[in-house]
Amino acid sequence: MGSETESDTGDAARIRLPGVPRLRLIAAALRHGTRSSASTGRRAVRVTLSAVAAFYIGLYGLHEPVTATYGLFAAVAMAGLSRIPGTGRQRAAVVVRVLPVGWFLVTAGTLLAVHTWTAVAGMLVIGFLLSYAAVAGPRMAGAAPGLLLLYILPCFPPYAPQTLGERLSGTTLGILLLLLAETLLLPDPPTTSYRALSADAAMTAARLASELTHPPWLLSTGAGTAARSAGEALRPSRVQESERPAGPGRKERALAHTGMAGRLLLARLQELAEPGAREPRPQSLALLDEVAASARRTSVALRTGRPAGPGRLVDVLVVHRRLRTVSIKEATSGSTAFAMQRQAMLLETAYACATLATAADLALGRRPGPAEARDGSFWYAREGTVRLWARRLSAHLTVRSVYFQNAVRVGLALAAARTVAGLDSLPHGFWAMLAALTLIRTTAEQTSAAVARALVGTLLGALAAAAMLVFAHGSTTAYVVVLPVIMLAAFWIGPTRGVGWAQGLFTLAVSAVFALLAPVTWQLAEFRFLDVLAGSAIGLVFGLLAWPRGAQKELRRDVAALLRAIGATIASTTSVLTEVPVRGQPGRPSLPGALTLAEASFAQYQSEPQRPGTPSVDWHAALMAGHHALRGSRHLPHAGDLAGSRPLAPACRAKLARDSDVLVQHYERAGALLEDARRAPPKALPPVPDETADSRPPDDPAPPVYYDAEAWLRALAADLDHIARTTAAAGPSPKDRS
Template identity: 45%
Template sequence: MSAEARKAAILRRSLRVTVAASVGFYLLLYVADLPAAALYALFAPIAIGLLSAIPGSGRRQAFVVLRALPPALGLAALGTLLAVDTWSATGGMLVIGFLLAFAAVAGPRPAGAAPGLQLFYILACFPPYAPDALGERLTGLAVGMLLLAASHALLPDPPVPSYRKRLAAALATAARGVTTGEVTPQDLRDTGARMRLSRVPPSERPAGAGRTDRALEQGGRAVRRLLDQLAALPELPPPAPDHASDTLLGRVAVVCETCADSSVTGRRPPAPGALEQAMRNFQSERVRTAPGPVAPARPAPEPPTAGANGRTPSLAVLRRQSRVLALAESARIVEVTVDIAANGRPADPPAPRELFWYAELSTPKLWARRVLGNATLRSVLFQNAVRTALGLAASRLVAGSLDLDHGFWVLLAVLTLGRTTVGATWRAARRALAGNAVGALVAGALLIGLGAHTDAYAILLAPAMLVGFPLGPMLGTAYTQGLFTLVVATAFAQLAPVTWRLSEARMVDVATGSVIGLLCGLLAWPAGAGREVRRAMAELLRTCGGLVPPTAEALLTPSPGSRSSPRTLPSLHRFRLAKAAYAQYRSESGTASKDAEPDWHAVLIAAQHMLLGAHRLPRFGLRPEIGPPNPSASRARTTAAGLRADADRIASLLTGGHPVSEPNTPPEPEGYSPASLSVDLEVWMTSLGRQLAHVEASVTRRPAPDRAA
C-alpha cells in the first residue's frame, strides 16, 4: 500500500470511529441520561474500529462488526460478573487473555479482532461491582457497535481483490507465458511475488484451518513456483525440437486457463486427472527415447507414443524435459487445489495423499490439528498468547490490589504497548510515557481552565477525536498516547466532575502497565521470534534433509517395493511452524534490514524443494534399470547422503552447534554420465546442492561455493 493510500485509509477509519463514538455518546448521555451506557457506546467503536483490524471493506466490514457483537456482549457480561473481587477478575483475565490472543491460530482475521474484544472484558471487570448496571452497559456497547457497522456501510474502504481473483490473474499470466511466450521472465517473477501472503491484505489471506483456505494457500504457493519455473525455463533452450515437452506445456496452459476461469466465475472446474495422464504419457515418451536401459518409477498406464524425430535426445534436452515435468507437477497441484477449494472434498483421493492430507478430513478435525499443532512452546503463536495473558492478568492483579484510579488504563497500556521483543516493548513504552507526559500537561491545563463547564467538553470531544485518531497512527506511538489522553480527559469530564488529577492517574497507570509489560517480556521469550526462527528452521532442515536419501533410493533401486514416497507429514508440520516463526520475525521492528541474518526465505525454498521432490520423483522420475554395483548409482547415493549431511550441518550452525562434517562432493566415477543415472534425480540434487550452498553462505557470511551434485 502506498503512503497516500495508507493515509486515506487512516482518515476514513478515524472518521468512521469519530462519528459512531460521538453519536452514541451524545445520545445516551444527553438524551437518554445513561452515563454508563454512554461510556460503553464511546469505547465500543474505539475498541473495534481502532484497536482491531477489521478485514474487508464496506458491507463486509459491517458484517464483521455485527458478528463480533455477540462475543463482545458475552465478554462484557462476564467481566461485570467477575468484578466481584480482584482474584476472580484476574483469573478471568488470564483465561480470556490467552484464548483471545491464541485465536491468531485461526488466521489474521480473528487475530485482528482480538485486541478490541479484550477491551470489553477489561472495561467491565473493574470496580464498581455493579451487576445491576449490566443492562445499561450492554445497551451502550450494542449501540456503539451498531453505529460503527452503519458507518462502515456508509463510508467504506475501496474494495480489494480477493485471493481467488489474485490466483486467477496469476494463472492467466502463466497461461500466456506458456502459449505466447510474450511474458518476460521478470514479469513472471513479479507476478509470482505479488502472490506472497505478505503482499496480500490480511483480510484476504487464506489462513484458516478449513479445507478451502488450506487448498487456496497451497494453490497460491504452487502458482508462485510455477511462475518461477516458467521464468527459468528459457535458461536451457533445447538444441533440437522437443515435441513431447511442447505437448505437455500446452496441456499446462489449458489447466491454467480452466483453473483461472473457475476461480473468477465460481464454476466448478473439470475433475483433475487429465494433466497427470499427460505427465505419464510424457514420461512414457522419455522412457522410449532415453539413452540406455531405463524404466519409469511407476509403470505408465498407456503405451509410449512415438517421438517427433525418432532420435535419442541429447543430455540438454533431457534436462530441459526434467524441468518441464517439474513445472507440470506445480500445475497439477494447482489443478487439484482449485478442485478442492471449489468442491470442498475431491471426488477421488488426490495423489500423493500426504501432500493433500487435509482434503478428506472433516472441518472439526482440521481445526483440532491446527490448535494442537500450535499448542507447543515452540509455536510463536502460543508464546505470544502466554505473554499477553500473563501481562494482562498481572496488570489486573496489580491495579486491583493497589486500588488504582481508572485501573483499566494499566491493562490498556499492556495491550497496546506490548511487543514480541523486550527491546521493541521498551521503545514503545518510552515513547508512550513521553507522549502521555505532554498530553497530561495539556489535559491538566484544559481541566483547570475549563473547570466544571460540561458544555465546553461536549463541544471539544468530537474535534479532539477527529484530530487525534488519525494523527496518532500517522505520527507514532508518542502522539497516539498524548492525543488519546486529551480525548479521555474531555470524555470523562462529561461523565463526572474531574480535576487535573485525572491526567496524573493516567500517567501512573500507563507507567505501571509499561513496567508490567517489560517484566513479562523479560520473563517470557524476550527475544521474540529471533531464537525461535533459528530453532524452527534448523528442525525443518533436519527433517527435510532426511527425505533426500530415500527419495534417491526410490529411483535407484529396481525393487518395486521401494518406490513409494518417503513419509513427509512431520516435515510438513515443521514447515508450518517455521513459516509462522518467519512471518513474526519479519514483522518485528529492527529485523527487516539486518543483512547479517541468514536468508530465511532461502531456507523455506530449499525445504519446499526437498518436500516436493520427495513426492514427485518416485511417481514421475525417470529411473534407470541399474543395480547397486553401478558406479553412477553409488555416486548418487553418496551425493544424497552428502546433501543430508549438508542440511544437518547448516542446522547445527543455526542453533550454535559445532558441526564436524564439511561439504564433500564425491568425484565422478569412470564412465559416469547423468543420463545413465537419472536426469530427474541429477537435476533435483544439483539444484538442491546449490540452494543449500547459498543458505550456508548466508549463515557463515562467506561466498557460496560452486557445487554440483
C-alpha cells in the first residue's frame, strides 16, 4: 500500500529528500495530499480513533459493554458507512444536525424490537424514508446509510428497553468523539466553493463584455478560452459533490440558478463576438458597458458575501428596448434584419446578466423585491422553507423518480432481511441486514458484481478471523492491540481496493470486537459468513426484481419526456405571439416537472457504469435546452408589452408559426426515438432543417418581438442539433460522463 500512497497523494510524495524516512513521506502525503487515497486515509484515521476510543472508554472506563458497543458502531455508522461529502468540518456540521435523528432511531429500534413484525414494519418505513431523504442533496444521501445502521443495531433481540439509556449514551459518546476527530484531526485541504466558481465566471463575463465595447468588437483568443473554462467549471459534474448547490432551500436554489445564469451569460457573450460584426450602435455600447459593470458587481458580491442590491441594468434594458423600437423606423430595409437580430442577441445577453445578478443576491440572503416577485424564473424566492421542502419531496413521489425507486428497493430489501433474521433466529442477524444495506446497488449488474466480490472477501476474512480467534486463545491484550490496526486497514484499504477487501477486513474487525465483549469461538467467523450470505442473497433478489436497470433506462425516458415537453412549450409560447390556438396535447408533462425528473436521473446516471448499447447522448445539453425553453416561455409572451410596440403582421405571424411547427415536430420526433427502447437507437437524431435558421421577416421592418422569438427558436434548434450530433448507434462515449 505504500507505493499507492506515494503515487496518489500529490506533491508531498514528490518531495523526496535524502535521508528522509519513507514513513515521514507517507505521513506528509496523508496530511497534505489532495487525491482520493489521502482523503480516504485521513477519514480512516479519524473513524478508527473515535470508534476505538469510544469502545475502550465504555468497556474499560465505564465498564458498560452496551455503551461501548453503541459508541463504536455510532462512530462507524456516521463516518465509516456514511459517505458524507466535504471536508471534516463540513461533515461534522451534517452529523450535528442529524444527531437528534440518531437518538430517535436508536429509541425506535429499541422499542420496536418487542416483536418481529413491529421491527419489520419499522424497518420498511424507516428504510424508505431515510433512503428517500436523498432528494435533499448529496449530504443527506451520504448520511442515510449511517442513520439506518443506528436503527438496525437496536432492533434485534434481546428486547431490552431498560438499556435504552446506555444505548443513547453510547451513541452520543461515539458521535461526540467523531465530531472532535472530524474537526481537529488531520484537517482536509480547503475546497473551491460553488460561490467562488460563480464569482470567477461573473468576472470573466465582465472582461468579455468590456472587450466587446472596443474595436474590432471581437474577443481575443485568451478571452474565449477563459470563457469556456469558466463555464465548464460550473458544470455540475466538474464541481466537487460537497459544493454542489443541490438542496431544496431558497439559497441553494438561488446559487444553482446563479451558476446556470453564469454559464448562459458566457455563452451569449461568445455568440455576440461574430467575425465581421459592425460597430455597435451607441445604445448597444451603453448596454454592454452596463452588462460589464453588473457582472463585476456580482463577482464582488459573491466574493464578499454581501448582496450588491438592484443595479441599473434592468432600467438600461428597458430604455434599450424602447430605443430599438424607434430606431427600426429609421433603419433602411436592407440593414434592418441584421441589426435587429444583433439587438435580439444583445438583449438575451443582458437578460442573462440581470438573472445572474438577481440570483446571486438571493443566494446571499437578499429578500426578493417586487421585480423578482413578478418574474416566474425566481418563483422559489417567494416560498418559505417548508413549502420548498414539500415541493421537492412531493415532486419525486412517483415511480418515475429514481429517488423513489431507490427508496422502495432499499426499504423492501431491509424489511425482508429483518424478517428472515427474525424467523430463522440468525445468531447475529444485524450482519445480514448490514450486508443487504451495503451491497445493494442501483442496477442489478452492479449488485451482482458487488455480491460476488463481497462473498469472496467475507469468506477469506472469516477464515482469517477463525485463525485469529484460535491462536489468540482469548487473550484480551492481543485483541486490544490488534483492533485499531485492523479497523484502520478496513476503513483505509477497503474503500480504495473494493468491496471484497472491505468485507474481509471488517469481518476481522467485528470478530475482535465481539471477542472483547464476551468469550467466543472460531464459530463466530462462520456465523458472520452465513449472515453475509443471507443478506447478499436478499440484496441480489431485490436488485433483480426492483428496477434492475437503474437510472440508465429511466434517464432515456425522462429526457424523451423532457424533449416532448420542450416541444409543447415552444408551441404554447409561440401561439401567444401568433394568436393561433395550439392543438391540445393531453398527457404531456409540464416542463418544470420533466426537468426535475430528468435532472435526478442524470445525477444518478453519472454514478453508474454504462451498459453497452446505451445511446451516446449529451444528456446535459438536453437539460440546458429545457432551462432555455423554460426561460423563453416566461419572458417572450410579455416581450411586446412596451408602449409603442406594434403587433405582428399576418406574414410575420405565419412565418413564426411555421418555424415553430417545424421545431416542435423535430423535438417530438427526437423524444419518440429516445423513448422507443424496443428497437436499436438510431445513428443520429434528425437534424433540424436549415430553413429554421433563417429569421428574416417576410415583411421588413418587423417589430422587435419577432426577432426575439426567432432568436429563441434558433437557439433551441441549435440545442437540438447539438444533441443530434452526439447521438450514435454504438455504445456510450466519454462525452456522456462530462
